[in-house]
Amino acid sequence: MPNCVLMHTIQGFHLHQEVQEGMALTKRERHIYAAGNTARGYRTFYDSVLEGIGRIYYLSGVVEGITSPIIESIGKEMGRKIEQVEWIHSPFENGKYDGVILHDWKVAIMDSSYPRLYRPQAPGVIEIHVNLQTALNVDLLTPYAVQIAGWFEGIDKKSQEAYAAYGEALRIHDEWEAPYIENLDREKADQVTEELKGLLFAGEPLNKTAHVRRMYLGAATPQGPVDHIMKLTDHLDKRYFIKGRPGSGKSTMLKKLVAEAQKQGLDVEVYHCGLDPHSLDMVILPEKSVALFDSTAPHEYFPSKPSDEVVDMYERAITPGTDEKYADELFDIKARYTQKMKEGTAALAVAQELRDQLNAIYIEATDQQRLKAVAQAIMSRLARM
Known part of the structure; x- marks a missing residue:
């Protein structure tokens, strides 16, 4: 009997029901953001999102282009065995993940590459740091050391430009609020x-x-x-x-x-x-x-x-008529606000282009079999829970 997938939702999670040969397994999925490119800089709620998680595997030593596929593969594979899976999306690159939480086991797999920082609770007990540099061929990266440093500098510069633009947009937003607060x-x-x-x-x-x-x-x-x-x-x-x-x-x-x-x-x-x-x-x-x-x-x-x-x-x-009373003023405010938001998005887009170049060179220098072995080792430990 071929697999069929029934989709509906329950208890805050997107629910997928896989039916095979008369047996059903439900999986509830959520999709959230725990970090953001904001008017106040890069800000996160990781401490809150990860509260109560008993074991957190932090993938470190490389770049997002390497960590995200591992997070995705572990999340999809182990998600078949449990009911509640929560995907934490990256604000830096659409379609990539900062982490996945396997709620049934109170386990999370998280990206700890720059600029992500986490407050430790009990290193070695709750937090398990997995150094993915063991899968890198450093000799292949060495000739690009200056270029890599330049990419990181460019990413930081463009990110700061985005935050500055969003900060200005927020200031303009305060102007937008003023006539409504008054009324x-x-x-x-x-x-x-x-x-x-x-x-x-x-x-x-x-x-x-x-x-x-x-x-x-x-x-x-x-x-x-x-x-x-x-x-x-x-x-x-x-x-x-x-x-x-x-x-x-x-x-x-x-x-x-x-x-x-x-x-x-x-x-x-x-x-x-x-x-x-x-x-x-x-x-x-x-x-x-x-x-x-x-x-x-x-x-x-x-x-x-x-x-x-x-x-x-x-x-x-x-007060009725407020929109009409301030129409000309609001038109100008909205135009300036929209422009600043576009500037912020454009800066993030350039930062993503630099990230893509950085990811490409690191992926080229990575032993994919070693990465698979690391992912398999994590999944083997999870399977025994």
């Missing part, structure tokens, strides 16, 4: 928040400490902004699409709901803005099967299920 009725905004609290937290508080897990909603990448909102939420019973304008209180409301969820003992998934990590873009309450997210550009979505609901902060809390 925000805070009592009405608070009323919306209280209404949602009443809907979300009507029951008795849970007798436990809430677990809060932080990550990014999406990321600024060399191909522009990317997110996985629909994959993360399409299984949920209720989704609130929060509409509005910059400065209309969306992030503030989400922060208040996170605080209330913690008081109620509810676990919370907090998704930060990929441009400004100080701002929130989405909150998921797994125990309530509810998501609330900022559904405005560049992550604008519209209801597609009967249970989906729109919460429009512009209609509920902003």
Whole structure:
């Protein structure tokens, strides 16, 4: 009987059901970003994302072009044996991975190549460092030492240019917020928040400490902004699409709901803005099967299920006619903001081109059989868990 694949979703994970000769194995997958190219530089939430993971294999000594395929191969192979797999995407190169978490085993395989840094917990016990330089033919790399150093310097320079452009975009975004903040009725905004609290937290508080897990909603990448909102939420019973304008209180409301969820003992998934990590873009309450997210550009979505609901902060809390009153000013602000965002994306694209050249020369100097042996050794250890 040939394999067939049934796809649906459950409990926050994209779910694949492989059926073969009458036997079914379900695998739930999530796709997230734990690091970002932001207006405040390269910022990560690795400590939060990896909290509770009992063993972390850090792949070191090489470049992303070598580590990502190993992460992918281990994740796909071992993912067949377990139910919950979480892919951590790279913000530097679309289609590459910073890591994979095999939740059933509380194990993660992570890239620790530059610029990724992690806070150690118990080296040798929780963190296992796997040096992939043993698979490199250094003699093949030596003639390119100066060029390699130049590529790293260029990557850093272009990354900093991107962060500077995003920083300027965030400053312009503050200008964009100003007329709406000036015309925000805070009592009405608070009323919306209280209404949602009443809907979300009507029951008795849970007798436990809430677990809060932080990550990014999406990321600024060399191909522009990317997110996985629909994959993360399409299984949920209720989704609130929060509409509005910059400065209309969306992030503030989400922060208040996170605080209330913690008081109620509810676990919370907090998704930060990929441009400004100080701002929130989405909150998921797994125990309530509810998501609330900022559904405005560049992550604008519209209801597609009967249970989906729109919460429009512009209609509920902003003085009518504000858009029209400041139309000329806002047109100029949007144009300048868009230009800076494009400049940031262009700089990341150049950095990716340099990464591609760096990856190519390292891959050429790598003994692929040794890499396969390293991956197999890790998988053999995992198979005994």
